[in-house]
Amino acid sequence: MNQLKNTSRQEIKKLMKISDNLTDLNYDRFQEFETDFSKNSGEPAIYTFKGDVFQGLEAENWSEKDLAYAESRLFILSGLYGLLRPSTLVQPYRLEMGTALSTKKAKTLYEFWGSDLTELINKELSHQQNKILINLASQEYSKAIQFQDIEATQIIVHFREWRNEKWTFISFNAKKARGTMARFIIQERIKDTEGLKGFDLDGYAYNEELSSDKELFFTK
Numbered sequence: 001m002n003q004l005k006n007t008s009r010q011e012i013k014k015l016m017k018i019s020d021n022l023t024d025l026n027y028d029r030f031q032e033f034e035t036d037f038s039k040n041s042g043e044p045a046i047y048t049f050k051g052d053v054f055q056g057l058e059a060e061n062w063s064e065k066d067l068a069y070a071e072s073r074l075f076i077l078s079g080l081y082g083l084l085r086p087s088t089l090v091q092p093y094r095l096e097m098g099t100a101l102s103t104k105k106a107k108t109l110y111e112f113w114g115s116d117l118t119e120l121i122n123k124e125l126s127h128q129q130n131k132i133l134i135n136l137a138s139q140e141y142s143k144a145i146q147f148q149d150i151e152a153t154q155i156i157v158h159f160r161e162w163r164n165e166k167w168t169f170i171s172f173n174a175k176k177a178r179g180t181m182a183r184f185i186i187q188e189r190i191k192d193t194e195g196l197k198g199f200d201l202d203g204y205a206y207n208e209e210l211s212s213d214k215e216l217f218f219t220k
Helices: 009-016 020-032 052-057 064-071 109-113 116-125 171-187
Strands: 076-078 082-084 132-135 153-163 166-168 215-219
Touching: 009 020, 052 171, 064 171, 082 116, 153 171
Parallel strands: 132 153, 153 215
Antiparallel strands: 076 082, 153 166
16 A cells, blocks of 8 residues: 555556546545554455445345354455454455565565465364365455365355356356355355255256266256
8 A cells, every 4th residue: 555655547547547536635644544453444355345236245234143144254354454353443445366466575576465354264164063174265355365275175166157158257147156056055054065056046946967076066
C-alpha cells in the first residue's frame, strides 16, 4: 500500500488497465488508506467484496451460527491482505493478485507473498479433524499457493454448462457458482468429499463421469 500511495493516477490506470473514473476512485482510496492497522479501520471482509463470487456467497443472509462456523473454515485470498478470515477488517481497495505491482520486496505479488499464505493455511488445517482443502479460487489467485506443500487432501471444484454440444466454462456463472458452493459448505456444515457431491444449487449437479478423486465437476 505504501507503494500504491506513491503511484500516480496515470501509472495506476496503466497498471490496472481501468477507466478514468475507476482510476480516480482507486487513487483516492490509496491516498486515504490507513496503514496503521491498530486503528481497526474498515469493515468485515465477508461483507466488503462485491464481485461475482460474493454474489453467490450471499453472506448478508447468513445466520450468526453460519458466520461462527465459517470463521475457522473459510478463507479469502487477497492481493493486498494475503489471507483473510470472514471477520477480518478490510478497507476499500483494488489490487488483483495478478497485478504486476513491483515493490522493494518483490517484483510480483506472487513473489511478495512467497510461502507465507501456504504456511498459514497449513497452520489452520492442523486444527481441523478432517484435513481437506476445497479450492474454490480462480487460477489467478490459486497461483499464490504452493499446493504441493499443503498438508491435506485437496479438492478442486469445476463448473461447466452444456453449450454447443460440449461442456463449457462460462466465466460469470462459474464464478458465482464457486461462491454458492462455499455457502453450501458453510450452511450445510459439509465435512467430507461425499457431502460435497450433494451440491445441487443454481441448477448444477455432480457429474461423476467428468470427476476424479481430486477434481469434482458440477454441470448443468
